[in-house]
Amino acid sequence: MSPKISIAAALIALAACTQQPQAASSETAAPATAWTRENEAALTEALDTAERHALNRDDYLGPLARAGPGQRDAALRRAALAYAQALARGRADPARLSEHYSVPRPGGGADLGAGLDRALAGNGLAGWLAGLAPQDDEYRALSEAYVQANAQLAAAEGRPAPALVDRARTLAVNLERRRWLERTPPGTRIDVNTGAATLIYWRDGRAADTRRVVVGEPGNETPELGSPLYRLVANPTWTVPRSIQEEEIEPKGEAYMRRQNMEWRDGWIVQQPGPRNSLGLVKFDLQNDQAIYLHDTPAKSLFGEAERHASHGCVRVQDALGFARMIAQDAGVLDDWNEARAKGDEAFVPLPRPIPVRLLYHTAFVANGRVTIVPDAYGWDEDVAEALGLPARPRRAAQRRARDLGP
Numbered sequence: 001m002s003p004k005i006s007i008a009a010a011l012i013a014l015a016a017c018t019q020q021p022q023a024a025s026s027e028t029a030a031p032a033t034a035w036t037r038e039n040e041a042a043l044t045e046a047l048d049t050a051e052r053h054a055l056n057r058d059d060y061l062g063p064l065a066r067a068g069p070g071q072r073d074a075a076l077r078r079a080a081l082a083y084a085q086a087l088a089r090g091r092a093d094p095a096r097l098s099e100h101y102s103v104p105r106p107g108g109g110a111d112l113g114a115g116l117d118r119a120l121a122g123n124g125l126a127g128w129l130a131g132l133a134p135q136d137d138e139y140r141a142l143s144e145a146y147v148q149a150n151a152q153l154a155a156a157e158g159r160p161a162p163a164l165v166d167r168a169r170t171l172a173v174n175l176e177r178r179r180w181l182e183r184t185p186p187g188t189r190i191d192v193n194t195g196a197a198t199l200i201y202w203r204d205g206r207a208a209d210t211r212r213v214v215v216g217e218p219g220n221e222t223p224e225l226g227s228p229l230y231r232l233v234a235n236p237t238w239t240v241p242r243s244i245q246e247e248e249i250e251p252k253g254e255a256y257m258r259r260q261n262m263e264w265r266d267g268w269i270v271q272q273p274g275p276r277n278s279l280g281l282v283k284f285d286l287q288n289d290q291a292i293y294l295h296d297t298p299a300k301s302l303f304g305e306a307e308r309h310a311s312h313g314c315v316r317v318q319d320a321l322g323f324a325r326m327i328a329q330d331a332g333v334l335d336d337w338n339e340a341r342a343k344g345d346e347a348f349v350p351l352p353r354p355i356p357v358r359l360l361y362h363t364a365f366v367a368n369g370r371v372t373i374v375p376d377a378y379g380w381d382e383d384v385a386e387a388l389g390l391p392a393r394p395r396r397a398a399q400r401r402a403r404d405l406g407p
């Protein structure tokens with residue numbers, strides 16, 4: 001490769017060498033007149049903007065050069081559907097990158113096939129493709145940052161600073177992650193960014209509250225889940241998972257258990273309610289099969305640290321009692337919550353309407369109006385980068401840290 005070819009091109013162009021983009025599932029034959037010169041030109045012009053999405057136009061146009069006589073219309077359709085799929089749902093499938101991924105995604109490929117047919121029939125291909133990618137301000141800001149980084153890489157003429165290469169790669173990965181997300185998420189929801197260890201509570205489409213959290217450490221990563229909050233638990237007990245029980249509690253003996261207010265119950269170690277309970281004074285119960293939830297913690301000092309990947313996988317919430325009160329008040333169950341808190345024993349307060357919770361892993365995002373990049377604590381950026389066909393590179397070694405017993 002000529003040294004004059006930009007590193008930016010290398011970041012995305014190798015995708016054509018390592019994998020071909022997958023078209024959407026609907027490949028029904030289009031009418032013979034569908035691919036007019038105008039429609040073919042519209043597709044080419046749309047692909048000229050692929051850089052805005054950290055995608056490589058040649059991945060989609062390249063196969064056209066190999067299409068034989070009578071195959072061009074079919075090749076154009078495959079290219080259009082593959083690009084539409086990348087914009088609408090992402091080029092990679094997150095469920096293949098993580099067996100536990102369950103965050104709601106946009107609609108499937110059959111709709112794309114029908115949409116393509118309508119766009120071709122009405123000469124509206126360019127507008128249809130442009131509307132498939134996320135339209136929100138954060139995606140637009142990340143896109144602009146990526147285009148700017150790409151221009152700087154090209155200007156470096158083969159000698160870019162490693163930090164600039166890393167920035168372009170991280171932005172490409174996180175643009176892809178946002179294409180995985182549904183375009184109109186519920187207006188009232190809780191989003192936890194486990195990459196940055198922060199939480200945003202959205203109420204009726206506006207950010208009502210932002211606070212720090214502590215999330216899973218490397219090796220005990222918090223999975224990416226869509227998992228509704230369905231009840232608050234006041235003064236929770238903690239049934240210790242087997243792994244923690246066997247590795248971290250049993251070896252310390254019965255005296256340690258008594259100091260921690262723990263007892264045996266039906267073969268499990270259970271910590272009784274109280275301020276020293278590892279769940280603190282409130283648990284936010286989520287509905288999932290991974291035993292992942294939000295909770296309070298007696299280890300308050302962790303919230304003051306910049307690096308907050310320190311739990312066994314659950315999410316610890318700063319000022320969890322204040323957050324629980326906010327949730328209870330908004331849900332109309334504040335009196336029930338106050339009564340449950342006053343009991344001192346474990347008590348459950350169901351929410352009239354579950355609140356969607358999304359546990360996301362984003363290492364590039366907008367904070368205080370600026371694009372912010374944080375370290376890839378879990379090494380998951382590399383999984384996405386490889387799925388996009390970007391050049392492989394060494395993974396960051398997982399670094400565990402000393403921690404308390406809490407989940």
